[in-house]
Amino acid sequence: MLYSFIVFIIVMTLAGLSLWLLSVSIAPKNPHPVKEDTYECGLPAPEPIISSVNFQYYFYAIIFIAMDIAGVFFVLYSIGKGDPKFGWIFILFSLLLMIPLTYIMVGGNRK
Template identity: 40%
Template sequence: MLTQFGYVGLFLIIAIGFILVTLGIPALLARLTKIVPRNPSPIKQETYECGMETTGRSWVQFNFRYYIYALMLIVMDVLAVFLYPWAASLGDLGVGAFFIAVFFLFMVSVGYFYAWKKGALQWQ
């Protein structure tokens, strides 16, 4: 009889086998037969963007504020991930956990207001 760890091991073996088979079949067919074509050409190597040829430079520098917005989104997502289990078990944790969560929210708020004061959240 399989234990719970046996099921995990069996799942890992099946997952690794599936990955190897999925990656191995095209590689094997490309080497043994001509079923998988390989005809590189300059036209096939060009960048394809919505069916239109690129005009001008294809290298575009983005404003760093996009990265600030992305980081703020990640911070808020992490905040939600940490606060949900805490809120679900608040009754069992006690008063100490409440003050730790308040301190955590305070630290996140300080970072948010710092970014706001520096003008990182203003859209220009």
């Protein structure tokens, strides 16, 4: 059993490395200043543009990932709910998950 797992890890590592080397070797290597320029509505930019990103959307992305993990946890709980210790873990996890959800509902990150 352990031997097959080690073989699997080695094969997957070699497959990943070979795909990476293949992509590096066949990728076009012709840099040009126009390709590095900021594209804005098909017109050349009149001056260098410094783009800013609104970081409040990253907060929502992190909350989305947390809820996604919660969904996986709930599915796993429903599969193994014959064991009573999973009930306490489920309750604790649900309460901990309510903290960021309540923060969003109250509007804690709005400025």
